Amino acid sequence: MVKTTQQKIVYEQMSVGYEFVPSNFRLDAEKMKAFLNAVDDNNRIYEDNKIVPPMAIAALAMAEMALSLSLPLGAIHVTQNLEFLQVARIGDQFTSHASVSRKLERDKFHMLTISINVQNQHHVNILSGETSFILPLAATEEKQ
Amino acid sequence: MTLKLEELTVDTKLQELKRQVTQEHINLYATVSGDFNPIHIDQEFARKTPLRGTVAHGMLVLGYISEFMTNSFGQNWLRGGSLNARFKVPARPGDLITISGKINAVQKENEFISILCDVFCQNQQNESVIICETKVKVNADEDCR
Numbered sequence: 001m002v003k004t005t006q007q008k009i010v011y012e013q014m015s016v017g018y019e020f021v022p023s024n025f026r027l028d029a030e031k032m033k034a035f036l037n038a039v040d041d042n043n044r045i046y047e048d049n050k051i052v053p054p055m056a057i058a059a060l061a062m063a064e065m066a067l068s069l070s071l072p073l074g075a076i077h078v079t080q081n082l083e084f085l086q087v088a089r090i091g092d093q094f095t096s097h098a099s100v101s102r103k104l105e106r107d108k109f110h111m112l113t114i115s116i117n118v119q120n121q122h123h124v125n126i127l128s129g130e131t132s133f134i135l136p137l138a139a140t141e142e143k144q
Numbered sequence: 145m146t147l148k149l150e151e152l153t154v155d156t157k158l159q160e161l162k163r164q165v166t167q168e169h170i171n172l173y174a175t176v177s178g179d180f181n182p183i184h185i186d187q188e189f190a191r192k193t194p195l196r197g198t199v200a201h202g203m204l205v206l207g208y209i210s211e212f213m214t215n216s217f218g219q220n221w222l223r224g225g226s227l228n229a230r231f232k233v234p235a236r237p238g239d240l241i242t243i244s245g246k247i248n249a250v251q252k253e254n255e256f257i258s259i260l261c262d263v264f265c266q267n268q269q270n271e272s273v274i275i276c277e278t279k280v281k282v283n284a285d286e287d288c289r
Binding site: 067 | 224
């Protein structure tokens with residue numbers, strides 16, 4: 001995986017529209033096999049057709065985003081939307097773009113939504129999605 | 145295993161999938177995803193939190209749902225599927241997760257059919273782990289593969 005380094009941003013510093021530094025990663029056969037073992041997926045469709053499970057791309061894109069993000073301890077992943085736009089091939093190189101699409105702060109309810117778009121090395125959109133977290137109020141207040 | 149064209153009708157049940165959550169799988173997922181949050185992998189830390197033990201990554205369990213959809217819709221799911229998932233209760237090591245679902249709408253769009261499904265992900269106590277709506281586009285004149 002090719003890493004693009006970026007300082008971690010904390011929740012309080014993020015506003016709607018904030019864009020994370022794009023990150024690059026590659027999914028080779030070994031990484032794909034490790035992912036399929038982890039999720040206990042024994043469908044042969046991936047190996048037979050030399051294609052990558054889109055959830056592996058989503059997992060790595062989110063992992064890259066998480067490297068640049070510091071959420072309060074106790075943040076909960078509450079919703080996940082994903083759209084698989086194109087089949088990706090083993091060995092493809094991906095670039096993930098993430099940005100803050102919503103930040104709700106209403107009384108004791110704090111929610112953060114981050115959009116992710118992943119392209120392959122030909123700049124074709126492969127996957128898009130939105131991830132939402134609910135944040136523990138006490139933890140966010142302590143930092144203010 | 146994948147659905148045939150004549151099966152793409154409202155109320156068709158999708159083939160159930162069962163998966164046992166283990167700490168070993170959670171640890172593997174942490175390694176492959178790079179998400180080493182101690183709530184997933186550190187028993188001692190997790191015991192002291194309100195969750196009282198380690199829990200699986202939500203995206204790991206979402207992987208079961210994607211496999212479930214792939215089993216029914218094949219490459220149609222991989223190249224044009226979408227999902228909206230809500231995480232309800234965490235999956236824990238030892239949980240037996242059952243994924244079930246059915247087609248709830250079929251919409252014809254020229255040479256394609258959009259299939260909308262309700263997918264349920266429950267633990268052995270019938271608690272909802274994830275509630276999910278999925279959509280997949282298939283060719284109007286051929287079986288899923």
